[in-house]
Amino acid sequence: MTPxxxxxxxxxxxxxxxxxxxxxxxxxxxxxTLGGILWTFAHPLAVITVFYFVFAxxxxxxxxxxxxxxxxxxxxxxxxxxxxxxxxxxxxxITRHTHLIKKTVFPSEILPVVxxxxxxxxxxxxxxxxxxxLVWFQIPLEAGRLLVVYFLLCTCAFLVxxxxxxxxxxVFYRDVSHALSIVLNLWFWTTxxxxxxxxxxxxxxxxxxxxxxxxxxxxxxxxxIYNEIIWPNVQHTVYFxxxxxxxxxxxxxxxxxxxSEFADVM
Numbered sequence: 001m002t003p004x005x006x007x008x009x010x011x012x013x014x015x016x017x018x019x020x021x022x023x024x025x026x027x028x029x030x031x032x033t034l035g036g037i038l039w040t041f042a043h044p045l046a047v048i049t050v051f052y053f054v055f056a057x058x059x060x061x062x063x064x065x066x067x068x069x070x071x072x073x074x075x076x077x078x079x080x081x082x083x084x085x086x087x088x089x090x091x092x093x094i095t096r097h098t099h100l101i102k103k104t105v106f107p108s109e110i111l112p113v114v115x116x117x118x119x120x121x122x123x124x125x126x127x128x129x130x131x132x133x134l135v136w137f138q139i140p141l142e143a144g145r146l147l148v149v150y151f152l153l154c155t156c157a158f159l160v161x162x163x164x165x166x167x168x169x170x171v172f173y174r175d176v177s178h179a180l181s182i183v184l185n186l187w188f189w190t191t192x193x194x195x196x197x198x199x200x201x202x203x204x205x206x207x208x209x210x211x212x213x214x215x216x217x218x219x220x221x222x223x224x225i226y227n228e229i230i231w232p233n234v235q236h237t238v239y240f241x242x243x244x245x246x247x248x249x250x251x252x253x254x255x256x257x258x259x260s261e262f263a264d265v266m
Contacts, residue, residue, distance in 0.1 A: 004013075004253075006256060012091070021114040025114055025118040026121060028146060048073075071133050072225055073193070076220070077193055078126045079155060079213075080188065082193070083158075084188070086159055087162055087163065087184070090166070091166040091167050092170065093114065093163070097111055108262060151219035154215075154216060158247060160251065162247070167255070168259065187211075190212060192218075197198060212240055
């Protein structure tokens, strides 16, 4: 049985446990706090507010093709927040649960997926906020906009592969999570979230094609901020699908090869 099939089979057999641990993960984040789940939105909303005043009010930035900058900006930032926060949590998911890995026969491959599942809750709430912005800016609420779920599933598949890969390596090299924070920071600024692709020289614009998050973010925007839905071109979709497939396969292979050594190393 191939590593991918084995891991997916284990996920299916332990799906109830995944949801139970995801609920526990959400509860543990806010135990003893007065704000509860509201703290999940405090930092992102603060970032959105600061960036909005700096770029929209200070620099008078405008969204492309006359779209409202606030809507264009938020639709790019929402999927990034989900990707960024979830990947960081998934990378630490094995090392944060030493007691489960060392003391019981536990399907460790579900732990990165648990963090992804937990991250869907605040992401869904942010999508509801985006829906409110659509109403505010009088963007027609068409049924086709619900196809944003496709891009959400693409993000989840990409996260599972990266989560398995990085969480397995993190057990042996604890530098991974520190390096990942730097990489994600650089990744953020090289992805057109605060800036439009039209702002860079045309000769370098093609490099965005190789950025998986560019596909996701432009997918969210194409479905949500324009009066008529815009889909990515077929070539970009094929490339992104291939990149996700390779990442998923690599993550499954590395995780399956290393998981038997987790307990010894930890």
